[in-house]
Amino acid sequence: MFVSPTRAAASIALATMFAAGLVAPQRANAQKLLVVNKSGHTLSIVDPTSRVQLAVIETGFAPHEVAVSPDGRFAYVSDYGTGERAGNTITVIDVAEARSLGAISLGDHTRPHGIAVASDGFVWVTTEGSAHLLQVDPRERRVVRAIETGQRVTHMVAVAEGAGRAYTANIGSGNVTAVDAAAGAVLRQIETGAGAEGIDVSPDGKSVYATNRAAGTLSEIDVATNEVRRTLAVGDFPIRVKVRPDGREALVSNAQGREVVAVDLAQWAVVRRLEVGAMPVGILVTPDNRTAYVANTGDDKISVIDLVAWELDGEIVAGDEPDGMAWVSQSP
Numbered sequence: 001m002f003v004s005p006t007r008a009a010a011s012i013a014l015a016t017m018f019a020a021g022l023v024a025p026q027r028a029n030a031q032k033l034l035v036v037n038k039s040g041h042t043l044s045i046v047d048p049t050s051r052v053q054l055a056v057i058e059t060g061f062a063p064h065e066v067a068v069s070p071d072g073r074f075a076y077v078s079d080y081g082t083g084e085r086a087g088n089t090i091t092v093i094d095v096a097e098a099r100s101l102g103a104i105s106l107g108d109h110t111r112p113h114g115i116a117v118a119s120d121g122f123v124w125v126t127t128e129g130s131a132h133l134l135q136v137d138p139r140e141r142r143v144v145r146a147i148e149t150g151q152r153v154t155h156m157v158a159v160a161e162g163a164g165r166a167y168t169a170n171i172g173s174g175n176v177t178a179v180d181a182a183a184g185a186v187l188r189q190i191e192t193g194a195g196a197e198g199i200d201v202s203p204d205g206k207s208v209y210a211t212n213r214a215a216g217t218l219s220e221i222d223v224a225t226n227e228v229r230r231t232l233a234v235g236d237f238p239i240r241v242k243v244r245p246d247g248r249e250a251l252v253s254n255a256q257g258r259e260v261v262a263v264d265l266a267q268w269a270v271v272r273r274l275e276v277g278a279m280p281v282g283i284l285v286t287p288d289n290r291t292a293y294v295a296n297t298g299d300d301k302i303s304v305i306d307l308v309a310w311e312l313d314g315e316i317v318a319g320d321e322p323d324g325m326a327w328v329s330q331s332p
Contacts, residue, residue: 030328030329031048031049031327031328031329032045032046032047032048032054032095032327032328033045033046033047033048033284033293033316033325033326033327033328034046034066034068034075034095034325034326034327034328035066035295035302035316035318035319035322035324035325036059036063036064036065036066036077036282036322036323036324036325037063037318037319037320037321037322037323038062038063038064038080038297038320038321038322038323039062039319039320039321040056040319040320040321041058041059041060041061041062041063042056042057042058042059042063042319042320043056043057043059043063043066043075043077043091043093044056044057044318044319044322045057045095045098046316046318048286048291051304051314051316053318054098055098056319057093057098057099057100058100059077059079059091059093059100060077060079060081060087060089060090060091060103061079061081061082061085061087062079062080062081062082062085062087063077063078063079063080063087063091063324064078064080064113064323064324065077065078065113065114065115065156065323065324066078066115066324066325066326067115067116067117067123067326068095068117068326068327068328069117069121069138070117070119070121072095072328072329073094073095073096074092074093074094074095074101074138075092075093075095075326075328076090076091076092076093076115076117076123076125076138077090077091077093077115077324078090078112078113078114078115078125078324079091079103079112080111080112080113080128081110081111086110086111086129087110087111087112088105088106088107088108088109088110088111088112088127088129089103089104089105089106089112090103090104090106090112090115090123090125090136090138091103092104092138092141095328104136104138104141104142105141106125106127106134106136106143107143108130109127109129109130109132109134109143109146110127110128110129110130111127111128111129111130112125112126112127112128112134113125113126113127113128113154113155113156114126114154114155114156114157114168114169114199115157115324116157116158116159116166118159118161118181119161121138121139122135122136122137122138122144123135123136123137123138124136124157124159124166124181125157126149126154126155126156126157126168127154128153128154128155130148131148131149131150131151131152131154132146132147132148132149132154133146133147133149133154133157133166133168133177133179134146134147135147135181135184145184147179147184147185147186148186149168149170149177149179149186150186150189151168151170151172151173151175151177151189152170152171152172152173153170153171153172153173154168154169154170154177155168155169155170155171155196155197156168156169156197156198156199157169157199158199158200158201158208159181159201160201160205160208160223161205162205163205163223163224164180164181164182165178165179165180165181165187165223166179166181167179167199167201167208167210167221168199169192169196169197169198169199169210169211170196171195171196171197171213173189173196174191174192174193174194174195174196174212174214174215175189175190175191175192175196176189176190176192176196176199176208176210176219176221177189177190178190178226187226188226190221190226190227190228191228192210192212192217192219192221192228192231193210193212193214193215193217193219193231194212194213194214194215195212195213195214195215196210196211196212196213196219197210197211197212197213197239197240198210198211198213198238198239198240198241198252198253199211199241200241200242200243200250201223201243202243202247202265203243203245203246203247204247205223206222206223206224207220207221207222207223207229207265208220208221208223209221209241209243209250210241211234211238211239211240211241211252212231212238213237213238213239213255214237216233216234216235216236216237216238217231217232217233217234217238218231218232218234218238218241218250218252218263219231219232220265220268230268232263232268232269232270234252234254234261234263234270235252235254235257235259235261235270235273236254236255236256236257237254237255237256237257238252238253238254238255239253239254239255239280239281240252240253240281240282240283241283242283242284242285242292243265244285244289244307245285245287245288245289246289247265248264248265248266249262249263249264249265249271250262250263250265251263251283251285251292252283253276253280253281253282253283253294254280255279255280255281256279258275258276258277258278258279258280259273259274259275259276259280260273260274260276260280260283260292260294260303260305261273261274262274262310272310274305274310274311274312276294276296276303276305276312277294277296277298277299277301277303277315278296278297278298278299279296279297279298279299280294280295280296280297280303281295281296281297281323282294282295282322282323282324282325283295283325284325284326284327285307286327287327287329289307290306290307290308291304291305291306291307291313292304292305292307293305293316293325295318295322295323295324295325296322297321297322297323300317300318300319300320300321300322301315301316301317301318301322302315302316302317302318302322302325303315304316
């Protein structure tokens, strides 16, 4: 490969500066853990290696969930609010600069909760107050599509891009709404179980998993047919589900059971249980499939799980009532 004399000289100079300690070396991927603190009204940016908070950024009132743009540059936080003070915004955060870029108004759509970002950069967010699933253009900062689910407490959302669909878990109705993302139309209401709350899509896009907290079960939905294939008892108040990157297991947080369980998706059985902290809710699995983070909202701590050894590997102290989390990998 040809290298110009100017570029070669610059490289030598940079190497000299590195050796002298004048320039800090940069990792190929600057990984960050983002944590929403519901009662702190903030987002924490955490270094997952040192487990130290790098920054704390103010969000809207009582935020719940966070999702990240495909390039890792922006984070979007759903500002849910409380019963007395309903939120109607999404806070936009520049992750690299660790600062808020203001909020996107959702107008009459209140209590935004579940949030996901598609590969095209559009944001999908549920609004419990208006029982809608919204498609938001973060560049133009406006709602481009509002799809009424017609269900009670439309809570979390997952996007199955291969099928061109989005799915919402509806706590009060005990079901999952299947939405045609392109047409902006409801395809079907899928009965799963009482208190349907957590939701995730398998890596191959063929299955959707929903936790039914009041029923104590996990349901598997066939994306091709939008029908429930099977349902499994998993524990006390299952509230979130996250399918591991290899698609072999799903992790479920049992909020009242103070544990995380591993479900073997081929055997369709709970194969491991691990006690964590008080009121575990949010779950995040790293892309390398070796570590899981579980937000314990009851004791303001995040449990770190070594998935290879299936054991606790310490904890992270973030903010007041941690809940939703997201992972960022950025090139320097």
